[in-house]
Amino acid sequence: MKPLFIRSVALALTLTTASTWANAPKQHFQAPGFYRLALGDFEVTALNDGTLDLAPKQLLTNVSQALVSEKLEQAFLDDEYPASVNAYLINTGEKLVLIDTGTGSSGIFSPALGMVISNLKSAGYAPEQVDEIYFTHLHPDHVGGLITDTGMAFPNAIIRADKREIDYWTSDEMASEAFAGHRPFFEFAKTSLASYLENGRVKPFQGETILLPGIKSVPATGHTHGHTTYSITSEDKELLIWGDVTHVGAVQFSHPEVTIVFDTDSTQAAKARESVFAEVAKQHTLVAAAHQPFPGLGFLREAGNGYEFVAFPYGGE
Ligand SMILES: [Zn+2]
Numbered sequence: 486m487k488p489l490f491i492r493s494v495a496l497a498l499t500l501t502t503a504s505t506w507a508n509a510p511k512q513h514f515q516a517p518g519f520y521r522l523a524l525g526d527f528e529v530t531a532l533n534d535g536t537l538d539l540a541p542k543q544l545l546t547n548v549s550q551a552l553v554s555e556k557l558e559q560a561f562l563d564d565e566y567p568a569s570v571n572a573y574l575i576n577t578g579e580k581l582v583l584i585d586t587g588t589g590s591s592g593i594f595s596p597a598l599g600m601v602i603s604n605l606k607s608a609g610y611a612p613e614q615v616d617e618i619y620f621t622h623l624h625p626d627h628v629g630g631l632i633t634d635t636g637m638a639f640p641n642a643i644i645r646a647d648k649r650e651i652d653y654w655t656s657d658e659m660a661s662e663a664f665a666g667h668r669p670f671f672e673f674a675k676t677s678l679a680s681y682l683e684n685g686r687v688k689p690f691q692g693e694t695i696l697l698p699g700i701k702s703v704p705a706t707g708h709t710h711g712h713t714t715y716s717i718t719s720e721d722k723e724l725l726i727w728g729d730v731t732h733v734g735a736v737q738f739s740h741p742e743v744t745i746v747f748d749t750d751s752t753q754a755a756k757a758r759e760s761v762f763a764e765v766a767k768q769h770t771l772v773a774a775a776h777q778p779f780p781g782l783g784f785l786r787e788a789g790n791g792y793e794f795v796a797f798p799y800g801g802e
Pocket residue numbers: 624626627729775776
């Protein structure tokens with residue numbers, strides 16, 4: 486008897502003519518964007534908000550165009566490429582904590598964003614289950630997911646961010662003094678926070694603070710005045726969720742001095758980046774980066790005068 490495979494092929498050939506191929510349309514969409522990781526007793530779920538087209542030559546500062554071109558080329562990236570926007574969900578066993586919320590349904594940067602809630606649902610959770618939300622900072626791609634077209638996206642959550650961050654982005658005076666390109670961010674942050682402020686759900690903290698057992702805020706000021714990283718520890722494992730310590734990894738890992746037009750204080754942002762890089766490389770700390778390719782998890786190691794990012798192995802724990 487002929488092997489089954491050969492018989493199947495023979496049958497298919499007799500039944501098929503060129504005009505009967507399926508001509509299936511391309512599907513374009515990806516698998517749901519969540520990635521699960523055990524961290525000691527905690528469960529961490531990376532949630533993808535989608536992607537945002539970044540054009541580093543137009544956005545990066547304190548760097549030559551030639552160096553940006555060279556670094557993008559080395560990373561096989563075009564002048565404009567889709568950069569991930571990532572948020573992270575921590576289940577401590579007692580509390581469900583979301584760090585950053587993505588862009589929401591505003592479409593402010595791109596229609597290819599705003600998927601945090603659908604990915605959170607795909608990951609097995611409901612927005613109503615989120616107890617606390619911690620912000621790395623209040624730029625639109627981090628705070629926009631707080632609201633939907635009908636109101637609060639997370640009706641039971643309390644909101645925590647550094648006091649300097651909340652004071653700055655909700656201040657009309659600061660908005661009037663800000664660089665014109667940053668002004669729309671003030672209105673966006675205020676609109677996103679409004680219903681939570683009205684309901685007494687916003688609880689600022691000041692600098693380094695233990696927010697829950699195993700979760701600590703660690704300031705990394707510069708990208709914004711209250712930009713904050715979060716150290717998550719359980720048993721002997723640690724993860725540093727670092728928000729926008731980097732935007733363009735292809736350039737900034739090897740050249741941490743390179744800044745971006747979105748920085749409120751770019752000199753300070755570069756200093757913060759250098760000190761975070763040095764610390765996580767020395768301690769071999771796992772990091773979660775908002776704009777590294779999803780799920781944005783990896784390690785840093787020294788390379789030449791700078792660093793390189795080593796992506797966390799898929800399926801690793
Ligand atoms: Zn960002």
